[in-house]
Amino acid sequence: MTETSPVPATASAPAAPGTPADDGTTAPVVFGSVAASVSANLPTPARVLAIGAHPDDVEFGCGATLAKWAAAGAVVNHLICTDGSKGTWDPGQDPAELVMLRQHEQRAAAAALGATGEVVFLGWTDGELDSGLRQRWEVAYWIRRLRPDVVIGHDPWKRYRLHPDHRHAGLLTVEGIVAARDPLFFPEQNLEHHRPSALLLYEADEADHVEDVTGFADTKLAALFAHASQFRSTMKIDAADDGEQRRRFADRIVARLGQHGALKGFAQGEAFKLIDQL
Numbered sequence: 001m002t003e004t005s006p007v008p009a010t011a012s013a014p015a016a017p018g019t020p021a022d023d024g025t026t027a028p029v030v031f032g033s034v035a036a037s038v039s040a041n042l043p044t045p046a047r048v049l050a051i052g053a054h055p056d057d058v059e060f061g062c063g064a065t066l067a068k069w070a071a072a073g074a075v076v077n078h079l080i081c082t083d084g085s086k087g088t089w090d091p092g093q094d095p096a097e098l099v100m101l102r103q104h105e106q107r108a109a110a111a112a113l114g115a116t117g118e119v120v121f122l123g124w125t126d127g128e129l130d131s132g133l134r135q136r137w138e139v140a141y142w143i144r145r146l147r148p149d150v151v152i153g154h155d156p157w158k159r160y161r162l163h164p165d166h167r168h169a170g171l172l173t174v175e176g177i178v179a180a181r182d183p184l185f186f187p188e189q190n191l192e193h194h195r196p197s198a199l200l201l202y203e204a205d206e207a208d209h210v211e212d213v214t215g216f217a218d219t220k221l222a223a224l225f226a227h228a229s230q231f232r233s234t235m236k237i238d239a240a241d242d243g244e245q246r247r248r249f250a251d252r253i254v255a256r257l258g259q260h261g262a263l264k265g266f267a268q269g270e271a272f273k274l275i276d277q278l
Contacts (some may be wrong), residue, residue, distance in 0.1 A: 139176030
């Protein structure tokens with residue numbers, strides 16, 4: 001059972017995963033419609049599947065939650081939809097080399113979280129992801145194969161989202177669950193259908209669930225810092241940094257965890273939209 005408690009109508013949420021505010025603060029985002037109650041702390045799942053559009057999205061969105069569950073014995077799996085080939089500000093970067101680098105970084109980040117499951121790359125071109133039938137087939141396949149109790153992914157209904165890959169990855173998450181749970185979808189997969197017990201959506205405008213991740217901030221940061229190719233563009237850390245920019249980035253992440261946790265009275269938390277009627 002999850003716990004519930006009232007949340008004031010004026011509560012605000014931290015910025016969505018991605019680039020934090022660059023001024024040493026965390027940009028406030030007011031919920032469009034604050035949930036009347038917020039649940040907390042799902043039972044530790046036996047198996048988890050975290051879905052991200054790009055390498056590093058999962059670590060930003062739910063890294064501390066995955067670290068907590070991995071430490072408690074959960075098998076944590078990653079499913080990355082795109083190849084990350086456009087994740088640089090360097091116009092001279094070779095895209096093929098970047099793809100290989102970002103796969104290496106994602107595996108290192110998963111290891112930093114304590115994840116012992118699979119790290120799967122669907123390999124769709126960065127910036128060109130679509131939530132089409134073929135992509136849905138692939139997501140449903142991995143849900144059926146990995147059989148997670150909990151799936152975590154982008155909220156596809158987040159307002160004013162700029163990056164289309166995040167939106168499409170979110171749609172693939174929810175639509176892949178529908179296809180995976182019902183036996184007459186994609187019978188050619190020759191896999192038993194599978195219905196997860198819960199779906200958590202990160203980047204949610206209307207979060208109604210918080211995982212207490214107090215004590216797991218350093219693990220989340222270690223996983224984020226494994227994505228070294230993203231230092232300049234996403235984390236605002238340049239090659240000449242003497243450590244100050246890295247500290248400021250860490251402070252922003254920790255401040256965000258504090259804002260999430262405050263929704264339920266935790267020192268640190270990660271907030272989600274919970275859907276448990278699947």
